[in-house]
Amino acid sequence: MMNAPLKVAKSLTLDSSKPVAVPPMPDYNGRVLAYTATAAIVATCLYQSVVPNYMYWLLAGFVIWPHIIHYLSRRTILRKSPRIRQKMLAMDCAFAGGLIGLLGLVAIPSVAVIITAMFSCLIVGGIRLWLAGTVLMTTTAIISVATLGTADSFQSPLLTSVVSVAAAGVYICVTAYYAHQQARSLMQAKTQIQNQREQSIALSHKLSKYLSPQVWQSIFTGERDVRLETQRKKLSIFFSDIKGFTELSEEMEPEALTELLNHYFNEMSEVALKYGGTIDKFVGDSIMVFFGDPTSRGSREDAFACVSMAVEMRKHMKIMRQKWRSQGIKTPLEIRMGISTGYTTVGNFGAENRMDYTIIGKEVNLASRLESLAEPGEILVSYETFSLIKDKIMCRDKGEITVKGFGRPVPIYEVVDFRRDMGPNRSFMEHEHSGFAMYLDSDKITEKERTCILAALEDAADRLRQEEV
Incomplete structure (x- = not known):
């Protein structure tokens, strides 16, 4: 019943x-x-x-x-x-x-x-x-x-x-x-x-190490399908490599060189992710990052974030050089960077059983060419990038270059610094000479740290004065 x-x-x-x-x-x-x-x-x-x-x-x-x-x-x-x-x-x-x-x-x-x-x-x-x-x-x-x-x-x-x-x-x-x-x-x-x-979850976190966090998240949340497909999008592309790395590789043992390179990549990746960049790949001592996919804040904001990342990387290299010197590495490693903005093809390339999420197009070639032309510590940007960031970042005209795939010479510019950090009100100072290196960003210093830094600077100044006498 x-x-x-x-x-x-x-x-x-x-x-x-x-x-x-x-x-x-x-x-x-x-x-x-x-x-x-x-x-x-x-x-x-x-x-x-x-x-x-x-x-x-x-x-x-x-x-x-x-x-x-x-x-x-x-x-x-x-x-x-x-x-x-x-x-x-x-x-x-x-x-x-x-x-x-x-x-x-x-x-x-x-x-x-x-x-x-x-x-x-x-x-x-x-x-x-x-x-x-x-x-x-x-x-x-x-x-x-x-x-x-x-x-x-x-x-x-x-x-x-x-x-x-x-x-x-x-x-x-x-x-x-x-x-x-x-x-x-x-x-x-x-x-x-x-x-x-x-x-x-543990397995997905392990797999995420092989993908950029933005790409990994879009796949695991279902926003993006894992299949061979591409699309045209306007991106800002960044290339960098280390000037002097080849010479250093001949002087150092492979294990020590690997540790140095991994430390460099880890520090630069943290900066890239801080600004929302999608890390495409590491090739040798080179890094490729792009902004505007899978997520975008608009072409202007993407370009500004890309250049801001490059500026911070350049400043961060000064800190890393000081650390490397303390470890006995005397070769003055510096990075050179190139940035271009334009339409590229982005998506999954490869085969059904092995894909690579990357970008292709003439703007990628332009960014790579700008990076190879840059001097140590220099950031070169294309005219398209310059037009999007010029109201916030001071740039210097560097003339024109001829690039394969472009019908006319391409104007290029050197990034000087943020306009807000120019002049007497700038928040940072940097000096680097033989036997001396200093990088100061007052906006990031706490009151307790300020006292310790002042004491260290006064002690250093007194020692320099004594040696002069």
């Missing part, structure tokens, strides 16, 4: 080597068990003459009805009805109320039927279905009692009481067992899902 616990799935296979079984009791089996228990109660009542003998037809109904309702809910148009399981259980509750009336409100058998119905409602549909089932059962019980009347005695014989309690107990225990097994399996599935999620 009652339904079984909510069926989730027969099995969850989260890992092909570790299937997680979820064995809830099917609706059909649960209903057969409930109606069999109710039939046992009614049969005992008939045997002990608790109810009239003409109610033998109920036993046949209890045997046939589970199969009928299974057919209706699975084989007919009713299977498309929303919440069909709850509706069928509500019908069972209505039948339970009618049965209570037929029993004449005999106490223990009636209570056994009520407990069985209410337990099923709570398991399957929660409080809402329990309330609805209670209303239906009460209504049909009142109608049935009003039509047939009550029994002569509300007390039942001992055998009827024992069978009623046992039948309801068996149904509740079996249903609770399957509910417990289902909850246990779901907890195992949840644990396995959590473990696989943690493994996937």
Whole structure:
């Protein structure tokens, strides 16, 4: 008469080597068990003459009805009805109320039927279905009692009481067992899902080391498909390499050279990511970065961010040179940089089983050419880049160059500095001579650091004065 616990799935296979079984009791089996228990109660009542003998037809109904309702809910148009399981259980509750009336409100058998119905409602549909089932059962019980009347005695014989309690107990225990097994399996599935999620996160973070963070994020959030496709976009392209690296590689051991290069790439990458650049690749001692894809703040802002990154890289190299000197590296390593802005083809290039997210086009060639023409510590930009940043960054005209792929000579400019940092109000100072190097950015210095720096400068000044005397 009652339904079984909510069926989730027969099995969850989260890992092909570790299937997680979820064995809830099917609706059909649960209903057969409930109606069999109710039939046992009614049969005992008939045997002990608790109810009239003409109610033998109920036993046949209890045997046939589970199969009928299974057919209706699975084989007919009713299977498309929303919440069909709850509706069928509500019908069972209505039948339970009618049965209570037929029993004449005999106490223990009636209570056994009520407990069985209410337990099923709570398991399957929660409080809402329990309330609805209670209303239906009460209504049909009142109608049935009003039509047939009550029994002569509300007390039942001992055998009827024992069978009623046992039948309801068996149904509740079996249903609770399957509910417990289902909850246990779901907890195992949840644990396995959590473990696989943690493994996937760890793996994705490892894979992210081979991709620019912007590209990795766009792939893992579903914003970008991993397939061979490209598009035309206006980008700002940056190239840099280290002047003097070839000579240094001949002087240093490979292990020390590798450590130095990795340190350099790590520091420059932090600067690039700070300004939102997409790191394309490292080739030897060269770095290629572009701005404007996968995300863009507009051509003007992208160009300004690219040049701002280059300026900070140039300043940061002064700090790194001081550190390298303290490690015994005397070769004065400096970077040279080139930047161009224009339309390029960006996207996934390669084969279906091996792709590279990069850019191609004449603007890429121009940026590479500007980098090769730049002097140590110099940043050269194309006219397109200059036109986008000239209101914020001071540049110097460097004439024109001829570049393959361009029909006319290309005007180029040298980046001097931010306009806001020019003049007496600039926030930084830098001096570098043999035996002396200083880089000062007052905007980044705390009060505590300011005191220590002043003491160090005064001590250095006193020592220089003493040696002069």
